[in-house]
Amino acid sequence: MSVSGVKAVLFDVFGTVVDWHGTMHREIDIFRGQKNATFDTGTFVTAWRTAYRQGLADIRAGKAPKISNRLVYRAGLEKLLAEHKVKNVSEAELEHLSRIDQRFQPWSDSIAGITRLKKKFITGTLSNGTLVALTNMAKNAGLPWDVIISADLLGAHKPAPEAYLKTATLLDLNPEEILLGAAHNYDLKAAQSNGYKTGFICRPLEHGPNGKNETEAEGGWDIISDSIEELAEKLGA
Amino acid sequence: MSVSGVKAVLFDVFGTVVDWHGTMHREIDIFRGQKNATFDTGTFVTAWRTAYRQGLADIRAGKAPKISNRLVYRAGLEKLLAEHKVKNVSEAELEHLSRIDQRFQPWSDSIAGITRLKKKFITGTLSNGTLVALTNMAKNAGLPWDVIISADLLGAHKPAPEAYLKTATLLDLNPEEILLGAAHNYDLKAAQSNGYKTGFICRPLEHGPNGKNETEAEGGWDIISDSIEELAEKLGA
Known part of the structure; x- marks a missing residue:
């Protein structure tokens, strides 16, 4: 089996291990109710996530000054709240929502799968x-990583x-001793071309039921699975 | 209480959380017996540790090419084995001993103390x-860090x-929201002057019963304790 030399199983996290979309949708929907706001929750979540990704891209491209990811979330949120004329939002509420990524909830198979893998491999993000x-998310959700x-x-x-x-250098491993588990083909493609072993984990609801979801393995990945438990099974863990 | 705003408790590890000297002494003593070697275990351990620290210092000072810490341990070990004319050491034995830092064992209060702290604070190294x-050490010994x-x-x-x-930046905290626990005054002094809260943990056997051990708190540390459990107690965890 081509994955016999694997010593560490690392994961993409957002979408692969945790359901960011579901968590955001749930929290924003509750918030919308509390504020008697009339925006569409799904549209709001998509716009917020898009603003977040654009904010990060602008920072990486040098088009915007470097700020923490929390402040990028917050800037996007404040802009959307203003657009939708949502008022009476307290500082504490803004701060809480800006840390939403610390509360993303795992898919139902994630903890069980990582727990199995951990017995045989170094597991991490x-x-x-x-x-x-990632640290607060793991602590909140009980994700038992060996390393982040x-x-x-x-x-x-x-x-x-x-x-x-x-x-690979940090873990004192050769790239082929690491398997990356991810729900995104672009990530697996880059991992593979840098020598990693690869495991596709299909997450057909990553972007919600109406989202543009990635449901097909688009490369010669070493393992294809529908859950982290199935990945663990196929790795003999 | 001056430590009331603390959100993360981080630790120095070698000497503070794990008994590097005891682990090295035990493993080298067994190895000495297996090889029918006549060196003094304590002297050997001290020399090996000294060579390791010197090797790292030379790399940091640019006097030696950068190699992994594992190879620094190995170079010191091979030199000492040659000096003591210890022969018939296999490649597997050399590799195993060169990873000795992954097997350093916790002091008896470390896991219980960190487990308590973890309920109230982010805990890490x-x-x-x-x-x-640090990752393999935590995995081997069951040290339940939130972050390494x-x-x-x-x-x-x-x-x-x-x-x-x-x-502090990585954890999105102000320095005064972090408490460093350490058995070494120089480390606490630097932490304090950079805004951290400080906790001295006395480890009178760090360098073994005959070693040069640091047994006194030499600064105005926020907490002084004899164990990580006592530190947890004093932090209300």
């Missing part, structure tokens, strides 16, 4: 998220080769 | 060790201010 979000590796630690974002290669 | 050593922060991740070694300040 290889995420474009921040250390603080994030873009702000690496100083590199996937799919840049440095993100994969620096991670 | 702020160590000059490597991510791979290491010098190779930070690109800075304590007591350099960047090590403390970059850690």
Whole structure:
């Protein structure tokens, strides 16, 4: 089996391990009710996430000053609240919502799957998220990572080769001793071309039932699965 | 209480959380017996640790090419084995001993103390060790860290201010929201001057019963304790 030399199983997190869309939808829907607001929750969530990603892209491209991801979430939120004329939002509410990524909930198979993998492999994240979000998320949700590796630690974002290669160096492993589990083909493609083993985990609801979801493995990945438990099973864990 | 705003409790690891000297002494003593070698175990351990620290210092000073900490341990070990004319050491034995830092055992109060602290605070390492050593050590010993922060991740070694300040930025906390627990006054001094809260944990056997041990708090630390459990108690965890 081509994955026999694997020593560490690392994961993309947002979408692959946690259901960011579901968590945002749930929290924003409750918030909308509390504020008697009339916006459409799904549209609001998509717009907020888009603003967040654009904010990060602008920072990385040098078009905007560097601020924390929390403040990028907050800027997008404040803009949307103003557009929808939602008033009487307290500072505490804004701060709480700006930390929403720390509360993203795992898919139902994630904890069980990681717990199984952990007995046989080093398990961890290889995420474009921040250390603080990933740490608090793990603590809130009970994700039992051995190690948390994030873009702000690496100083590199996937799919840049440095993100994969620096991670291997930090773990004192060869790239082929690491398997990346991800729901996104672009990530697996970059991991594979940098020597990693690859596991596709299909998440047909990542962007919600009406979202543009990635449901097909588009490369020669070592493992294709519908859950982290299935990935663990196929890795003999 | 001056520590009331603390949100994260981070630890120095080698000597503070784990008994590196005891682990090395035990493993080298067994190895000595297996090889029918006649060196003094205590002297050997001290020399190996000294060679390791010198090897790292030479790399940081640019006097030696950068290699992994594992290879620094290995170089010191091979030199000592040659000096003591210990022969018939296999490649597997050399590799195993060179990873000794992944097997350092916790002091008897460490796991219980961190487990208590974890319920109230983010717990983690702020160590000059490597991510791979700290990750495998935690996995082997069951140290339940929320997050592992290491010098190779930070690109800075304590007591350099960047090590403390970059850690605070990564955790999205102000320095005064972090308490550093350490058995070493120099580390607490640097942490304090960079705004951290401080907790001295006395480890009178860090360097073994005959070693040069640090047994006195030499600064105005916020908490002084004899164990991580006592530190947890004093932090109300």
